Amino acid sequence: MAHESTYKPSTGIERWLDSRLPIPRLMNDQFMVFPTPRNLNYWWTFGAILTFMLGVQIVTGIVLAMHYQPTTEGAFESVERIMRDVNWGWLLRYAHAVGASMFFLAAFVHTFRGLYYGSYKAPREILWMLGVLILFLMIATAFMGYSLVWGQMSFWAVTVITNLFSSLDSVVPGLGTTLVQWIWGGFSVGEPTLNRLFALHYLFPFVIAGVVILHIWALHIPGSNNPTGVDVKTPSDTLPFHPYYTIKDGFAVVVFCIVFGVLLFYAPNWLGHTDNYIPANPLQTPPHIVPEWYFLPFYAILRAIPDKLFGVIGLMGAIIVLFFIPWLDTSRIRSVSYRPIFKWFFWLFVICCLALGYLGSQAPEGWYLFFGRVFTIYYFAFFLIIMPVVGLIERPKRLPGSITESVLAKHGGAA
Amino acid sequence: MANSDSSTNPSLAYDDDPSRRDVILIGAGAFAAIGGAVALWPLIDQMNPDASTLSLASIDVDLAPIDEGQAITVMWRGKPIFIRHRTAKEVEEAKDVKLDDLVDPLARNANLPDDAPATDANRAAADKEPWLVMIGICTHLGCIPKGQAIGDYKGEYGGWFCPCHGSQYDTSGRIRKGPAPENMYIPPYAFTSDTKIKIG
Numbered sequence: 001m002a003h004e005s006t007y008k009p010s011t012g013i014e015r016w017l018d019s020r021l022p023i024p025r026l027m028n029d030q031f032m033v034f035p036t037p038r039n040l041n042y043w044w045t046f047g048a049i050l051t052f053m054l055g056v057q058i059v060t061g062i063v064l065a066m067h068y069q070p071t072t073e074g075a076f077e078s079v080e081r082i083m084r085d086v087n088w089g090w091l092l093r094y095a096h097a098v099g100a101s102m103f104f105l106a107a108f109v110h111t112f113r114g115l116y117y118g119s120y121k122a123p124r125e126i127l128w129m130l131g132v133l134i135l136f137l138m139i140a141t142a143f144m145g146y147s148l149v150w151g152q153m154s155f156w157a158v159t160v161i162t163n164l165f166s167s168l169d170s171v172v173p174g175l176g177t178t179l180v181q182w183i184w185g186g187f188s189v190g191e192p193t194l195n196r197l198f199a200l201h202y203l204f205p206f207v208i209a210g211v212v213i214l215h216i217w218a219l220h221i222p223g224s225n226n227p228t229g230v231d232v233k234t235p236s237d238t239l240p241f242h243p244y245y246t247i248k249d250g251f252a253v254v255v256f257c258i259v260f261g262v263l264l265f266y267a268p269n270w271l272g273h274t275d276n277y278i279p280a281n282p283l284q285t286p287p288h289i290v291p292e293w294y295f296l297p298f299y300a301i302l303r304a305i306p307d308k309l310f311g312v313i314g315l316m317g318a319i320i321v322l323f324f325i326p327w328l329d330t331s332r333i334r335s336v337s338y339r340p341i342f343k344w345f346f347w348l349f350v351i352c353c354l355a356l357g358y359l360g361s362q363a364p365e366g367w368y369l370f371f372g373r374v375f376t377i378y379y380f381a382f383f384l385i386i387m388p389v390v391g392l393i394e395r396p397k398r399l400p401g402s403i404t405e406s407v408l409a410k411h412g413g414a415a
Numbered sequence: 416m417a418n419s420d421s422s423t424n425p426s427l428a429y430d431d432d433p434s435r436r437d438v439i440l441i442g443a444g445a446f447a448a449i450g451g452a453v454a455l456w457p458l459i460d461q462m463n464p465d466a467s468t469l470s471l472a473s474i475d476v477d478l479a480p481i482d483e484g485q486a487i488t489v490m491w492r493g494k495p496i497f498i499r500h501r502t503a504k505e506v507e508e509a510k511d512v513k514l515d516d517l518v519d520p521l522a523r524n525a526n527l528p529d530d531a532p533a534t535d536a537n538r539a540a541a542d543k544e545p546w547l548v549m550i551g552i553c554t555h556l557g558c559i560p561k562g563q564a565i566g567d568y569k570g571e572y573g574g575w576f577c578p579c580h581g582s583q584y585d586t587s588g589r590i591r592k593g594p595a596p597e598n599m600y601i602p603p604y605a606f607t608s609d610t611k612i613k614i615g
Contacts, residue, residue, distance in 0.1 A: 365581075
């Protein structure tokens, strides 16, 4: 929430800076004394975890780029050289690859947190939409990064995904082919394609960092939502961000790093596909093309739809629909904890996303295809039908009078 | 709208003429917008295939060593080109198919008009019907179909089978079953002698 500045420059240098570029005042007001709801649980620590992971990816990425060669001849070999010859190369490359998985894991938890507690509702619509934009940029960045390894999966993932644009040929003949050749810079996926993917993969993380700043700015206008969804009413509902949430976030980052470390040091290839250790071969398609785990739900949606163009529309629509949920949800109650009917649909949606993830890894035939279609329909129905309708017919549970009241009630004290 | 000073200062009244200001504003705005769009074009067009990519446009292939029933794959513009020396039986099978049974009724042959029907005669080499030359890329999502090597599974129609999503092509390279929407494309090519072709 917007609040009066409490910053008092105490030294001559701080006073000099304060009337020129008041960064110490900004840091004090926004990250030290910033009033934060006192009842935030550990699901609220994923924002800090994500900021940390973006930092890890940018730092490891910059040093990897010092050894990587974006040429069709040299790319695969340079990655192997990083793994075998470059000092600490194995650590940096595995940290970057496993880090991408951990980044997506945290982003999905953070998104579901926002969905459950209604953090997209007024006055946080722009905050939510910036988050969806970041997710979209992350997907593009991860896809381009995966292609740089130039293994079989890299090459064929680029081929299949860029070919999705050729579906536009069925709208305007020739448009799709022209667009795909423009993306490739040739008549097939090749050196020009690899070069531009590398250039954009280096650029996008900084674009993400820029949007993250806007995301935090939009967060600091209304302030954080909280598990009750009830607005902050009095100063007793809040705590200063530092030390209370710097410590809580810091602890969560450490716990998250333990999981990261276990994967990084004991199972660095567990989440990857072995075929990507075969150099790219434009003359041989692997028998099963599977994306990384974090794209599987979207891949399942693409394959559930039998038409090429509508499959692509479904794939894009699965992300785009998220932009509109501040207006698709008609309920005024933020937290799902107080919504007895919607709660069931919410958890079914979580199951739906996990199921789509599993189905995306299987061949699209028989029952796999059938359930792929069922869950694809539920995915879109959840946003387009259930959210607007349940909000109108549901009678919510009684909300606590304030954040303080809910905290004291929980611990047996009087409000 | 008259400026309050206009009665005492005639030059201000002249400057305040709204139509005169609009001309300058719209003119400057349009100039900047068109200039910006023109400056954008090189930034967009640089991504299109460059001169060296376009110059690799043609290759020569010697067909003499390919016996009946054999197939080879050559690269042209970074794409695999399937060249198959079809057996008499394969040619007969391809000829027997009725046009109504085809998913895609067009020949997709760069050497013929765009609306040529997908008869085997329009797909095979002109006057050399055992020879089939086509771009070996599945028209679904760009995978390379199986069927070039002797031991490959060739699908129900004896042509090619795409392992990605199960598209099946006949001995004329026409899509018969599966998600692919079009027949495999025939590149521009011509016989330069009895046993040599130039692709592109």
